[in-house]
Amino acid sequence: MSVSTEFSMAVLTRPQGRNADLGGALLQRGWQVTECPALEIQPVILHDVQSLATPDSYDLVIFVSVPAVQAYHQHLSQMHPKYVWPKDTHIGCVGQASGQAIREAFGQDLSLFQPDKSADQDSESLWNKLIAHIDSIRRVLIVRGQDGRDWLASRLTEKGVKVDFYVAYCRNPATWSPKNIDMFKTWAQSAKYPVWLLTSAHAIKSSLAQFREHDLVQWAKKCCFILTHPRQETVLIQGLNKLTTCSRTEKSLSMPKILISRPLQEEILSNFEHFRDNHRID
Structure with a gap:
């Protein structure tokens, strides 16, 4: 399988223990998978x-x-x-x-x-x-x-x-591990933008708080996101806008790419592949 090196990083944010099956399937397809739970249950x-x-x-x-x-x-x-x-x-x-x-x-x-x-x-x-x-x-x-x-x-x-x-x-909101924080900051410095899976409004709000705490908001706006319900898109976009200090024009130019997926593994996988095969960050 030919693998794009530009788009092959996946960040899975479901709670601990809920990422194994999807993570394994992504690894088989050549993705680099990072488990980063947004919530503690x-x-x-x-x-x-x-x-x-x-x-x-x-x-x-x-x-x-x-x-x-x-x-x-x-x-x-x-x-x-x-x-x-x-x-x-x-x-x-x-x-x-x-x-x-x-x-x-x-x-x-x-x-x-x-x-x-x-x-x-x-x-x-x-x-x-x-x-x-x-x-x-x-x-x-x-x-x-x-x-x-x-x-x-x-x-x-x-x-x-x-x-x-x-x-x-x-x-409860989870705290990113030091290892993941270092990795995300390295990606930001290297202009590498992963595809994030976020599956609830609570998970989105927790992740937004972590982006803000670690000065990664502008980087996050260039990442891609797979969400599992249309209402989550509003939560993500409004949250990123509240955290940014750039102008209205810059906001509109730097909003993340988003796909909405039903929470079925085959559909989520298809959306990850769609990002890798059809999108490139400018």
Whole structure:
């Protein structure tokens, strides 16, 4: 395989442990892969059974992410080691990875609402699945970090559904390692611009803070970014604009190149290859 030396650096920012499969696939395609988690994910410490919301109290439990599934499963196993998911409690999620994690944690024979693989992996697509069954859903538990899925909660509430939130994990900004900081500064000095994968608004904001702290904002504006939802583009562009001191004309000339990808590995890989094969930094 012929490999471009100008565009063969990938920076993966998913939390620790979530980059291995994609990183391996990129390495096979000749990419230099740097793992640089933007967020640190830690399950909430559960102290007593009274603080655990169990599925049997709800018609539907919605998991916002893979960490939500993993942390909630850990809590259930901690307080109820032999717990079996009740057959009358449905499960919802917005992504294919979350759906796989749900089945691995709670079993294959579950009633699972999730967007089709070909659809956007977001709250709107999940809502389109739920709306046909809304008359049978009276109580919903949304398992999440400190925040998230407020739009979906509002739609459910408008239909008369009682919505509770369960904070299963903490999501905190990560700090770049000294090794990665040195590497990014070397790339900046050498006018080398990697392709970044950012998969949430929280990850974008954390990365922006690191760009600012290490005086890498202007460099970042010449990098390329793969994002996993159209709304993330606004977060990234507005964040970079707030951090820069250049003129309006210079801002418009130096905005990063961005591709929007569904969070499916084959699609993300295709977008990495698109950047390498079709784009060059001026």
